[in-house]
Every structure is written in structure tokens, then in C-alpha cells.
Amino acid sequence: MRTPEKMTSAQYSNNLEAFWMPFTANRQFKQNPRMLVAAKDMHYTSADGRQILDGTAGLWCVNAGHGRPKIVEAVSKQVAELDYAPAFQMGHPKAFELAARLAAMMPKPLDHVFFTNSGSESVDTALKIALAYHRAKGNGTKYRLLGRERGYHGVGFGGISVGGISGNRKTFGTMLTGVDHIRHTHDLAHNAFTRGQPEYGADFADDLEKVIALHDASNIAALIVEPVACSTGVLVPPKGYLKRLREICDKHDILLIFDEVITGFGRLGTPFAVDYFDVIPDLVTTAKGLTSGVVPMGAVFASSKIYEAFMNAPENTIELFHGYTYSAHPVACAAALATLDVYAEEGLLTRVSEIAQYWEDGLHSLKGLPHVIDIRNLGLIGAIELEPIPGAPTKRAFQAFLKAYESNLMVRTTGDIIALSPPLIIEKSQIDEIFDTLSSVLKQID
Structure with a gap:
């Protein structure tokens, strides 16, 4: 038997080879690591002691800011x-308390909660519930699932199947069968540099009717969309688009699933996108902001009609053969309850409505800078789309990412798009800092 080499903690942490990093250019990173060693409120501390302004709420998740004492204490x-x-067949009080508090935050009839551990798990859970629901209602032919081009729904096989980002799909085989996609809403020709929701494009929703005509409604179980398609580069839905999707789904008895893993918990200035757009789907997936990123956790909201469809079996039988070892984990529940307290005490679920205009003005001040071909925003989300370098897609945005980090600002990039989503506690002076830094960065890159 091999005896492990004795190493100090510092030696282990300086050995970068063993960790296969997710969604990362591993070779580039390990040549020039960007290490974060602490975090507080709006800032990370880098290994070299710099304060890095968090322009992305970690990965769209640290909505309440870093190191909040109430959450730390609860955990x-x-x-x-x-x-x-x-x-499984057991419970603890905080799971029921959390579910009840969450259900009270959603409009009726979204009044039941199934706990998961991530956004990816929430998506796969919602898809399985949708399929099982139709079967429970005697509509077993409804097996097809629909997503949207450029959609991001996590990295499970269900999520990448209904997702529409080619890089997340192309190397993983056939994925789930019976899946199709409607068109995305991105339209630079009509909507470039729109502030908020575009006026043009509600009719993009009618593409759903074309896909239904192809497969027939009797075979389609559900459509899943992000209210705002964030991970692909912040594609804001045109006015009326989501309401039209709801109408078409109702017409054909197709469940509508909103993926609110990013838009949930205050990102748009309302508790959920459900509230912002005044459209009530049948299922809602959440994660990220549920615990402000402190402990992994997700939750799926289900309407009463869906829950009740499963409650007709004998009482001693399991109604849904699905769940996770860590569903409703006590530590995650404690983190989520404390996070909800912080949101409530500081008014964070609606605070963005007070600063959204200032954010929008700062973001759109970058129009006219080199290589900027579009700017998009909604709530406390923003995107700056850059003209790609011919023959080197993604390179220009990655240059901007590296220069921003060198300038003490953390941003996200997807393709040639810079994406922004800072913690909800951001102050106006920090909004100024973000856009002053990005203005300088965009003037420097090739």
C-alpha cells in the first residue's frame, strides 16, 4: 500500500495540480493563480492582500454580501x-419552518417547496416533477421537455438537455431524448443598447406554437425558461414575452417552469421574477441567493395543483421517488432562515428598485467605448457585449476579466460578454467604482 507523502498544510495548498477546476482554463490559471483568501461585505481579499470589489456576488449568489454575522452565527x-x-421518512423543525416561510413569499398557488442542494439539482427535480405530474394525471404521453436556445439550466443531464448553450452540450452525447428548443430573444438589430426590457420581440414567444405544432401538445410536458437569461450574457425578455409564453402553455396544458436560480431573492428589485413580471408559472427553481451562497442549497416551488396530483396513493406509500441525501440539510436550513432574516431586516429583497436607475445610468455610460457593441440591464444585472476578435472568440472579454482583476474588480465573462451582478448591499460609490474601473479597462484592451 502506498504511504502518502508527508506534507505541511502550506505545501498542500501550494500544490495546484490535483484540483481539476470547474468551468476554468486550468492551465492558464495554474500558471498565474488568482487566489481569494477572505471576504467581507462587498470585497474579497486576495492572497497578495488586495481588496477586490465583488462585481458578481461570487457566482450570482452572495446577495446579502459576504461574512454576514447573523448567518455565520446561525450556521x-x-x-x-x-x-x-x-x-427520507424523517424530519427536523427547521426544514418545515423554512418551507413555510418560503411558500409565504410566493404568490398563490406556488405553495409547496421541495429542497435540493444546487440550481442544477433544482432543475432536474422540476423536470422530473413535471413528467411525473402528467403521468399522475393520466397523461403519460406527455414526455417531451422544451427549453430555449442559449438557456442555462445547470450541468445535470436534464439541465444541459433543456439548456441551449452549445459549449455545455456538445461533448456529452445525446443527453435526454425527446427534448426541443424554442428560439432565444437576443436581437441586436432591433434592441441594441436598450435600457431595461426591449419594446420589440414579444412575438418571439410564438415560436413555441411552431414547436408545439411539430411535436403535438399531447406529447409535451413542460417548457423551462429563465425569466432573464443571465449566464449566457443577460438576455432581457421583451415586454409581453413571458406573459405570451404563459398563455400558450395554458392553451396546450403544458407546464411552465421558471428557472429563478439567479433572478430569485431580490436580484430584480422584487423577491422573485414572478413578482417583477407578474407571471405565475407552475414550477420555480431556486438556489444561490437562498442562503446567500454560504451553504449549498436549492428549492423548487410547486403549485398546489401539482402537489395534490401526487397525494392520491395509499398513505403508507411514497408519492414521489426522488430526493437527495442532503435535501433540507439542517445547516443549510439554518443558513437560509438567517439569510431570510437579513433580507427582511435590511429590505434587501426590494432594495434594488431604489438603486436600479443609478446602476442603469452607470452601465450605459460605457456606450461608445472601444469594442462595445451592446449594453443590457435589468434590476441589478448588467452585461457589456464586446465585438469578438476575428478568429479568437472569447479572448477579448477574457482580457477584460484579467485586467479588471488586476484593477481590484471581479467580473464574470461568458463568451465575449462581461456580466455583472453585485451583492444587493452595494452603495452608489461602489457602483461608480465598478464603472470607472471598467471604463479604464475597456480603453486598454486590444
């Missing part, structure tokens, strides 16, 4: 009190 207390409890 510490819960670990000591009840570190783990199974959710």
Missing part, C-alpha cells in the same frame, strides 16, 4: 446542535 450554532438529519 455555527446549527452545526453544534444538529449537524445532520435524514429527510
Whole structure:
């Protein structure tokens, strides 16, 4: 048997080879690592001691800001009190308290909650619930799932199947069968540099009717869309688009699923995109902001009609053969409850409505800078689309990412798009800092 080499903690942490990093240019990173060692409120601390302004809320998730004492205390207390409890045929009080509080935040009839551990798991859970629902209602031929081009729904096989970002799909085989996609809403010709929702493009929703005509409604179970397609580069839905999708789904008995993993918990200035757009889907997937990123957790909201469709079996039988070892994990529940307290006490779920205009003005001040071909925004989300370098797609945005980090600002890039989504606690002076830094960066890159 091989005896592990004895190394110090510092030696292990300086060995970068063992960790296969997700969604990362591993070779580039390991040649010039960008290490974060601490975080507080709006800033990360880098390994070389710099304060890095967090322009992305981590990965769209640290909505309440970093290191919030109330959440830290709740997690510490819960670990000591009840570190783990199974959710299969057992329960613990915080799981039920959290579900009830969450259900109370959603409009009726979205009044039941199924806990997961991530956005990817929330998506796969919602898709499975949709399929099982139609079967429970005697509509077993409804097996097809629809997504949207350029959609991002996590990295499970269900999520990449209904997702529409080619890089996330092309190397993983046939994925789920029976899946199709409607067109995305991005239209530079008509909507470039729109502030907020575009006026043009509601009729893009009618592409759903074409796909239904191809497959027949009797075979289609559900359509899943992000209210705002964020990970692909912040594609804001045209006015009336989501309402039209709801109407078409109702017409054909197709479940509508909103993926609110990013838009949930205050990102648009309302608790959820459901509230912002005044469109109520049948299922809603969430994660990220549920615990402000402190502990992995996700949740799927289901309408009462869906839940009740499963409650007709004998009482001693399992209604839905699905779940996770860590569903409703006690520590995650404690983190989520404390996070909801912070949101409520500081008015964070609606705070963005107060600063959205200032954010929008700052973002659009970058119009006219070199290589900028579009700017998009909604709530506290923003995107700056850059003209790609011929023959080198993504390179220009990645240059901007690296220069921003060197200038003490963390941004996200997807393709040749810079994406922004800072914590909801951001102040106007920090908004100024973000756009002053990006203005300088965009003037420097090739």
C-alpha cells in the first residue's frame, strides 16, 4: 500500500495540480493563480492582500454580501446542535419552518417547496416533477421537455438537455431524448443598447406554437425558461414575452417552469421574477441567493395543483421517488432562515428598485467605448457585449476579466460578454467604482 507523502498544510495548498477546476482554463490559471483568501461585505481579499470589489456576488449568489454575522452565527450554532438529519421518512423543525416561510413569499398557488442542494439539482427535480405530474394525471404521453436556445439550466443531464448553450452540450452525447428548443430573444438589430426590457420581440414567444405544432401538445410536458437569461450574457425578455409564453402553455396544458436560480431573492428589485413580471408559472427553481451562497442549497416551488396530483396513493406509500441525501440539510436550513432574516431586516429583497436607475445610468455610460457593441440591464444585472476578435472568440472579454482583476474588480465573462451582478448591499460609490474601473479597462484592451 502506498504511504502518502508527508506534507505541511502550506505545501498542500501550494500544490495546484490535483484540483481539476470547474468551468476554468486550468492551465492558464495554474500558471498565474488568482487566489481569494477572505471576504467581507462587498470585497474579497486576495492572497497578495488586495481588496477586490465583488462585481458578481461570487457566482450570482452572495446577495446579502459576504461574512454576514447573523448567518455565520446561525450556521455555527446549527452545526453544534444538529449537524445532520435524514429527510427520507424523517424530519427536523427547521426544514418545515423554512418551507413555510418560503411558500409565504410566493404568490398563490406556488405553495409547496421541495429542497435540493444546487440550481442544477433544482432543475432536474422540476423536470422530473413535471413528467411525473402528467403521468399522475393520466397523461403519460406527455414526455417531451422544451427549453430555449442559449438557456442555462445547470450541468445535470436534464439541465444541459433543456439548456441551449452549445459549449455545455456538445461533448456529452445525446443527453435526454425527446427534448426541443424554442428560439432565444437576443436581437441586436432591433434592441441594441436598450435600457431595461426591449419594446420589440414579444412575438418571439410564438415560436413555441411552431414547436408545439411539430411535436403535438399531447406529447409535451413542460417548457423551462429563465425569466432573464443571465449566464449566457443577460438576455432581457421583451415586454409581453413571458406573459405570451404563459398563455400558450395554458392553451396546450403544458407546464411552465421558471428557472429563478439567479433572478430569485431580490436580484430584480422584487423577491422573485414572478413578482417583477407578474407571471405565475407552475414550477420555480431556486438556489444561490437562498442562503446567500454560504451553504449549498436549492428549492423548487410547486403549485398546489401539482402537489395534490401526487397525494392520491395509499398513505403508507411514497408519492414521489426522488430526493437527495442532503435535501433540507439542517445547516443549510439554518443558513437560509438567517439569510431570510437579513433580507427582511435590511429590505434587501426590494432594495434594488431604489438603486436600479443609478446602476442603469452607470452601465450605459460605457456606450461608445472601444469594442462595445451592446449594453443590457435589468434590476441589478448588467452585461457589456464586446465585438469578438476575428478568429479568437472569447479572448477579448477574457482580457477584460484579467485586467479588471488586476484593477481590484471581479467580473464574470461568458463568451465575449462581461456580466455583472453585485451583492444587493452595494452603495452608489461602489457602483461608480465598478464603472470607472471598467471604463479604464475597456480603453486598454486590444
